[in-house]
Each structure stands twice: as C-alpha cells, then as structure tokens.
Amino acid sequence: MKLEKVAERLRRQHAGKLVCDDSLVAAMAERCLARNSGARHVDACLDQRVRPALCRGLLTRMVGDMTSAKIILSSSAEGSLTIDLIDRVAPDSDPTTPEASIA
Template sequence: MCIERDSGARGVDAFLNLRILPAVPRELLARMATGAAPAEIRLSGSPADGLVIDFVEPDAARRDTRAAADLTT
C-alpha cells in the first residue's frame, strides 16, 4: 500500500502498474476462459492483510446487493 511519506502520483502510478495491473487481467482471463467471469472486482487493503483483490462471483454480488438494500430500509 502507499503508506510511505514520499509516495506521490508517480509512486501510485508505479504501484498500480507493477502490482495491480498484472494480476487483474491474468486472473480475469483465466476465469473467462472457463466461463466463470466475475460480476465485480474489489480492491481493498489493510495493514494486516496488505493488498486484497477479490473476484466476486455473480451470485455473491447479487446477495451483497440485497443485503445492502436490506440495511438501508
């Protein structure tokens, strides 16, 4: 994650290009080749887990949407 004091726009750009962009297309293409394209791709991070890229299956995305709607009513 970008927690260094000296990280600016170039640091963020390098992080995205070196860590995120190689992983996402590789996993996405592998899943699409088997007919299991994800409904969503979620990027999150924490000090404990580091960077996490979640490929959310279509059924799970629908459940998450319904759960969020239930919380707002």
C-alpha cells in the same frame, strides 16, 4: 484518480464493477506522502501490482467461462494487496458458491 480510470475500463470491457476499499486508498495515499516520488509511486503500484493481478484474475475466469460481476481491492495492515473477485451468478447456478480471492 487513477483507480477511477481502471474502474471505467473494467466497466466498459467486462461489464464489471470495481470497488476500492478505504484501506487501499489510505495505503496508497500514505505511500505518496511517505516518499519523495508522490504520484509516481501510485502509478508504479498500479502498473506493477494492481493491473497485473486484475488481469490474471480476469483471464483465469475467462478461461473457465466465468465472469466477475464485482472486484473488490483492499490492502492488509502489512500492505499486501487483496483482490476479491465475485463471480456473476447464472440463473440456474447455486448462489452459495464462494467468491475467489487473490492475495
């Protein structure tokens, strides 16, 4: 699946883990079935929504000298994309620091 390619690239380039919530996979599958465009709609969603949002989140963290250990993609009931970026915890930092979320 296309999301697996995104996950592999994130692993290679940023040593991060991408987790796609079942809600996101279901929303993308539903969009494929609801439209005549099928897989092209998934490509468009990845190119226009998922990848740009991931890049913004990763670049914002890089500017602040932070890295994300895990990124969770999900979809709300309304169909909006949610990205939770869970930062790496340095050995001398506070592990109770909340994760960031991009909606």
